[in-house]
Amino acid sequence: MNRLTRSTFVLAATLALSAPAVAEEATPALKDVFADDFRIGVALGEHQILGREPGVLGLVARQFNAVTAENVMKWAELQPVEGDYDWAAADAMVDFAADHEMRVTGHTLLWHQQTPDWVFEDADGNPVSREQLLERLENHIHAVVGRYKDRVRSWDVVNEAVNDDGSMRDTPWYRILGEDYVTEAFRIAAEADPTATLLYNDYSLFLPAKRNGVVRLMKKVQAAGVKVDGVGLQGHYGLGHPEDMQDLADSIAAFAGLGLKSSITELDIAVLPFPSPDHFGADLNVNMALNEQYNPYTEGLPADVAAQQAARYRQVFEVLLAHADDVERVTFWGVHDGHSWKNGWPMAGRTDYPLLFDRQLQPKAAFWSVVGLKGVTPAE
Ligand code: XIL
Numbered sequence: 001m002n003r004l005t006r007s008t009f010v011l012a013a014t015l016a017l018s019a020p021a022v023a024e025e026a027t028p029a030l031k032d033v034f035a036d037d038f039r040i041g042v043a044l045g046e047h048q049i050l051g052r053e054p055g056v057l058g059l060v061a062r063q064f065n066a067v068t069a070e071n072v073m074k075w076a077e078l079q080p081v082e083g084d085y086d087w088a089a090a091d092a093m094v095d096f097a098a099d100h101e102m103r104v105t106g107h108t109l110l111w112h113q114q115t116p117d118w119v120f121e122d123a124d125g126n127p128v129s130r131e132q133l134l135e136r137l138e139n140h141i142h143a144v145v146g147r148y149k150d151r152v153r154s155w156d157v158v159n160e161a162v163n164d165d166g167s168m169r170d171t172p173w174y175r176i177l178g179e180d181y182v183t184e185a186f187r188i189a190a191e192a193d194p195t196a197t198l199l200y201n202d203y204s205l206f207l208p209a210k211r212n213g214v215v216r217l218m219k220k221v222q223a224a225g226v227k228v229d230g231v232g233l234q235g236h237y238g239l240g241h242p243e244d245m246q247d248l249a250d251s252i253a254a255f256a257g258l259g260l261k262s263s264i265t266e267l268d269i270a271v272l273p274f275p276s277p278d279h280f281g282a283d284l285n286v287n288m289a290l291n292e293q294y295n296p297y298t299e300g301l302p303a304d305v306a307a308q309q310a311a312r313y314r315q316v317f318e319v320l321l322a323h324a325d326d327v328e329r330v331t332f333w334g335v336h337d338g339h340s341w342k343n344g345w346p347m348a349g350r351t352d353y354p355l356l357f358d359r360q361l362q363p364k365a366a367f368w369s370v371v372g373l374k375g376v377t378p379a380e
Contacts, residue, residue, distance in 0.1 A: 015175070026379055027363050030356075031065040032337040033371045037324040039103060041066030041331030043266065046340055049093045055361050056335055057096065066329055068156075068265070068342075069093050069345065073106050074114040078139055079351040082118055087147065094151050104152045105265070108201060109141050112171035113158040113284045120172040133176050138188050145192035154197035155190045156232055156265065158182050164204055164281065166213025183216055183224045190227040197328075201265055203282040206247040210263050211254055218258055230328060231255045232265035234344075236282040237316065239271060239308055266333035268354035269312050269366070270317035270342045271297065271305050282345075290349040301353045301364075309353070310369035317370050322336045336361055 009032050030040040042064045045191065048056045049072065060067070071077055072089035079085050097104045119136055122128050128136075145155065151363060161182050163169050173181045182200070189198050204210055214231065221228045233251065242248050252262045266282070274280050320327050334340040338359035342352040354365040368378060 006343040011236040026301070027063075027367075028371055028376050029201045030063050030367075030371070033374050033376050036325045037321055038263075039066040039252075039329040041068060041072040041103070041105065041265075041329050042063050043068045043107075043331065043333045044335070046072050046089050046094060048088055048339065053130065053339070056339075057155045059357065059361050060335060061100045061302070064102065066105065066330055066331060067093060067097050068105045068107045070107075071332070073144070074108060074139065075119065076116050078144055080116055082136070083139075085143060090148075091263075094148055098151055101233055103154065104148070105199075105329075106144065106152045107154040107157040107265075108150065108159040109144065110157065110181075110188060111161075112169070112173060120176065127172070127176055129249040130177055132376040133173075135183060136290075137181075137185065141185070141188045142168060142192045143151075144317045145189060145196065149193050149196075154199060154229075155189055155193075156201040157228075158185050159200050159201045160203065161200075162210055162213040162217060164201055164207055164210050166216070168210075168213075170233065170359070179217075180220070183221045183226050185226050186221050187224075187226045188371070191338065194227075194291065197229045197341070198227060199232045199263065199265070200228060201234065203234040203236055203266075205251050205269065206242040206252070207232040208247060209250045210250045213248075214296065215254055218255070222258065228260065230261040230263060232263050233331075235264040235267035235283055235316075236280075236333070237267070237269045237312065238280055239269070239305075239312055240272060240274070241280050245315050245319050248316070249323060252319070252323045252326050256323075261322070262326055263331065264316075264327070265329075265331050267316070267330060268333045268342055269309055269316070269341060270352050270354045271301065271309050272342070272350055272352045275347055277319065284345070288347040290347060294347055295350040297353065298351045301358075306353075306365040311364040313356070314373060315370040317373055321373060332356065 034040050042060055044067055047053055051057055120128060147302050160167055166177055170172050186198055218228060236242055255262050273294050275288055332355055334355050336354050336357040337353045342354045343350055356364055357363050
């Protein structure tokens with residue numbers, strides 16, 4: 001970032017930090033409450049990173065000790081055109097994190113979503129050769145990981161390579177490179193930064209079949225002598241799933257059995273009904289038009305639903321605390337309910353309440369139920 005951009009950012013961030021004083025300063029900080037257990041992280045949107053949402057960066061600095069970019073470190077954002085990188089927003093987030101001693105996770109080096117078409121095509125629009133695609137992957141990973149070598153200490157290297165049934169997902173990466181593209185991506189990432197923590201990241205990893213698929217895949221990477229350090233369980237949950245929390249516990253244990261630490265990388269618990277039972281998870285290909293029947297809480301979150309959500313959050317954290325030795329970090333996918341992708345997925349234009357802070361940045365029942373597990377209660 002040049003000096004002008006940086007000072008504009010610092011000014012904006014300072015304004016945002018000093019925005020609404022509220023009684024929020026008295027709220028216990030998640031990062032302190034769970035300091036002995038795991039890091040507590042949060043995903044930041046571009047406007048938030050740039051200090052354009054009053055109060056948000058202040059809350060983030062007080063509450064969290066890890067950050068992930070919700071979008072700005074994805075391939076389409078960093079390298080929309082071959083060789084033409086745009087670092088501005090990613091740099092701003094990394095600077096913010098450094099100023100507040102937060103750990104940064106780079107999300108994500110290889111994915112089938114939010115990746116420009118040019119990556120997979122030659123000049124005539126035909127699929128590129130294996131060699132060409134590997135070269136592009138290598139260039140991208142070296143440029144991105146290299147730039148942030150000392151400041152981004154963990155990377156979601158590969159995102160969502162496995163289907164819910166444990167088979168490999170059919171994507172251009174898989175079609176052009178074959179299954180060992182996952183191993184190749186980890187090999188390149190480890191070359192670019194041998195000391196970074198390298199994760200495989202996916203959703204619905206509590207499903208036994210999907211867990212087994214990922215175990216198989218991680219074993220292949222390890223058998224090739226390539227470094228992989230952990231698994232990111234995205235954690236896009238709902239009031240009805242995971243149906244059995246034991247499945248989540250079993251997945252953490254299975255990954256630990258391979259010497260891999262787990263992180264919950266994108267935690268949110270939607271309260272809205274899923275329009276179809278097949279559409280839990282987080283497949284971005286699902287995109288349904290608004291149907292008000294599935295949008296019942298536009299006027300606010302009813303207390304009984306807030307209580308159900310608080311109980312779900314509590315169950316999830318009970319599992320994570322019981323396995324704290326194998327869990328490195330728990331990152332929420334958004335700061336507050338007003339800025340959550342769940343308002344737009346799997347159905348556009350709904351009003352969801354998936355996070356611990358409400359639209360006014362105040363802690364919800366779910367917040368208190370989670371910190372309550374550590375004996376922390378609201379001040380009288
Ligand atoms: C989502 C972002 O939150 C949205 O802003 C964007 O429009 C689509 O992607 N799994 C992931 C995340 O790994 O990158 C996705 O983030 C949510 C599902």
